[in-house]
Structures are given as C-alpha cells and as structure tokens.
Amino acid sequence: MQAGRLRHRGRIQHKPQAQDEWGEPIELWEDRWTGVPMDIEALSGDELWTAQQVQANVNTKIMLRYRRGVTSLMRVVHQTREQLAVSPQEMTIYDIAAVLPDRTGRRELTLLCVNRSTPGFRSGV
Numbered sequence: 001m002q003a004g005r006l007r008h009r010g011r012i013q014h015k016p017q018a019q020d021e022w023g024e025p026i027e028l029w030e031d032r033w034t035g036v037p038m039d040i041e042a043l044s045g046d047e048l049w050t051a052q053q054v055q056a057n058v059n060t061k062i063m064l065r066y067r068r069g070v071t072s073l074m075r076v077v078h079q080t081r082e083q084l085a086v087s088p089q090e091m092t093i094y095d096i097a098a099v100l101p102d103r104t105g106r107r108e109l110t111l112l113c114v115n116r117s118t119p120g121f122r123s124g125v
Contacts, residue, residue, distance in 0.1 A: 005063070006037035010078040012070060032074065038064040040078060040094075042115075060094055062111040070109060072096050 013029040020026055043059045062076055076094040094113035102108045 005039045006065070008038050008040050008078060010036050010038050010040075010062075010076050012036055012067070012074055012076055014071075014074045029075065032069075033067060036064055036067075038062050038076070038078075058115040060113045060115055062094065062113055064109055064111070066101070066106040066109055068106075070096070070099050070111070072099055076111065076113060 011031050012033045014032045015029050016026075018026045018028075039062065041061045041063075043061055074096050076096065077091055078094065079091040092115060094111075094115050096111050096113050098112040100110040100112065102110070
C-alpha cells in the first residue's frame with residue numbers, strides 16, 4: 001500500500017454495551033482509534049423517498065492499514081477542513097457494512113461503508 005494514498009485522517013468508533021441506572025442502553029459512541037490514515041473513495045449513490053423524507057445513501061470504500069478488531073458494528077468518522085471551518089460538530093459518519101482483509105496477509109483493510117444523509121442510522125445521533 002502506498003502511503004501517499006492515505007491522505008485522510010479519521011476515527012474509528014465503537015458502541016460499548018453499557019446501561020444506565022435504569023437498565024436502558026446508553027446510546028454513546030467511543031473512539032477506538034484516532035488519527036487513522038485512510039483513503040476514502042465514493043463508489044455509488046442513490047436517493048429515495050421514505051416516509052415523506054428524502055434519504056440519500058453513498059456507498060464508500062475506505063482503505064487503511066491493517067488493524068485487529070475492526071468489525072461491521074463500528075463506524076468511521078471523518079472531518080474535512082471545510083467541515084471544520086463551518087462547525088466543529090460538522091463531520092461525515094460512515095457506517096461500516098463489511099470488513100474485507102487483503103488477500104496477501106495482514107497489510108491492509110478495505111471497509112465497505114454507507115454514508116447516509118440522515119443522522120446515524122444505528123445510534124440516532
């Protein structure tokens with residue numbers, strides 16, 4: 001893998017299985033890895049009407065160096081300079097749909113992700 005391709009920096013987050021004092025699940029994501037070099041490439045996109053709302057999906061391929069423990073229950077958070085200039089809270093969230101290791105060994109991972117226009121479909125955040 002060429003290091004020049006990994007020009008984006010992002011965070012990989014997971015949602016711990018925690019409960020509050022009433023036994024309700026806590027809807028909070030925690031950073032597992034920060035400052036991860038990655039290559040982000042949009043593959044395809046679609047837009048559909050559901051419940052009188054437009055929802056856009058962008059299928060994305062993210063390549064990064066191999067990390068043990070990355071699963072499809074995690075998500076990738078990426079913030080561009082333009083988003084940071086608008087608001088510190090503005091960021092792009094990619095929900096991991098599949099994790100594909102490379103065929104030569106533990107050198108790189110390919111994450112097939114979905115970027116949805118609605119705020120995170122897994123957490124409601």
